[in-house]
Amino acid sequence: MDEARLKLAVQKSGRLSDPSLELLGRCGLKLSRGKDQLLGFGENMPLDVLFVRDDDIPDLVEEDVCDLGLIGRNVLEEKRLELAAQGRAARFETVRTLDFGRCRLSLAVPQESPWSGLESLRGRRIATTYPYLLGDFLRARGIRAEIVTLSGAVEIAPRLGRADLICDLVSTGSTLAANHLREVETVLESQALLIRTPLPLAPSKAEWMRRLLLRIEGVQQVRESKYIMLHAPRSALPDIRRLLPGSESPTIIPLEGSSERVAVHAVCRENVFWETLESLKQAGASALLVLPVEKMLS
Numbered sequence: 001m002d003e004a005r006l007k008l009a010v011q012k013s014g015r016l017s018d019p020s021l022e023l024l025g026r027c028g029l030k031l032s033r034g035k036d037q038l039l040g041f042g043e044n045m046p047l048d049v050l051f052v053r054d055d056d057i058p059d060l061v062e063e064d065v066c067d068l069g070l071i072g073r074n075v076l077e078e079k080r081l082e083l084a085a086q087g088r089a090a091r092f093e094t095v096r097t098l099d100f101g102r103c104r105l106s107l108a109v110p111q112e113s114p115w116s117g118l119e120s121l122r123g124r125r126i127a128t129t130y131p132y133l134l135g136d137f138l139r140a141r142g143i144r145a146e147i148v149t150l151s152g153a154v155e156i157a158p159r160l161g162r163a164d165l166i167c168d169l170v171s172t173g174s175t176l177a178a179n180h181l182r183e184v185e186t187v188l189e190s191q192a193l194l195i196r197t198p199l200p201l202a203p204s205k206a207e208w209m210r211r212l213l214l215r216i217e218g219v220q221q222v223r224e225s226k227y228i229m230l231h232a233p234r235s236a237l238p239d240i241r242r243l244l245p246g247s248e249s250p251t252i253i254p255l256e257g258s259s260e261r262v263a264v265h266a267v268c269r270e271n272v273f274w275e276t277l278e279s280l281k282q283a284g285a286s287a288l289l290v291l292p293v294e295k296m297l298s
């Protein structure tokens, strides 16, 4: 592989694949990739993407095969604890928290099982694919329970008699409901992260990493940001400024033929909801217009 190009590990096929590629696309990356090819070549940036199983991503960054990786916090923290158990410190750093892949690692008991807090865990068998995270959670709370490590299909373990309860990832909760399980406690909140090797990079790579991070920041800001335009009487400006969500200093433009009314333009770094528009209207605003923001660089 070319040493002058950044290498980024991304999940090949799974829940993180599409949002990861979408993020890179929004950062301007054009990737050429043959069908089923493991390596995508960045046509317009010195950045190549390696497509792998998500579980391999921390190792690839650890072992310097890749400079960067997009990975769920759950997988990363499990790996960190696994390395710690072997007396090794992890050699990856989190550089950005991303706004996709949200889920939580939770404890769930069979619907009819009584639950009176963490005490109910003592001496029970808990099935999971995250033995290190669960072990750490139990240790920190002084609870002794048996961890049953499985490689998948955790949600059916109680029905099969292999465990009393489970510790698994949840997003909507419909898998738990379908398996007559009830979520009782969160072990870890998770979302996708961008990780990097802690090793220093060659200057050209470091420069592209810096640019990529700035673009990711821009993409994240834009998702929430809106451009808002409205007309208002000058006297209402203090109220209107208070109501504009997450905006710094709006632009005030005089309106032709009126000394009393002005146009207000502002970038709001939060979503603008109907309630906000209604309050603005009540404060005296008219001709309200909310536009999406395409790109942003500050």
Ligand code: PRT
Binding pocket: 011, 012, 013, 014, 015, 016, 052, 053, 054, 055, 071, 072, 073, 074, 075, 101, 102, 103, 168, 169, 170, 171, 172, 173, 174, 175, 176, 190, 191, 192
């Ligand atoms: O093949 P590979 O090893 O790469 O993929 P994988 O099967 O290990 O992972 P994948 O694609 O299922 O998930 C990748 C990452 O997505 C996870 O490590 C999490 O960081 C994140 N993520 C977000 C989730 C979920 N949401 C999620 N709901 N990962 C798994 N689930 C599963 C969960 O295990 C359970 O079976 O979905 C089910 C529950 O979903 P709900 O919506 O019914 O609650």
Ligand code: ZN
Binding pocket: 053, 054, 055
């Ligand atoms: Zn996996």
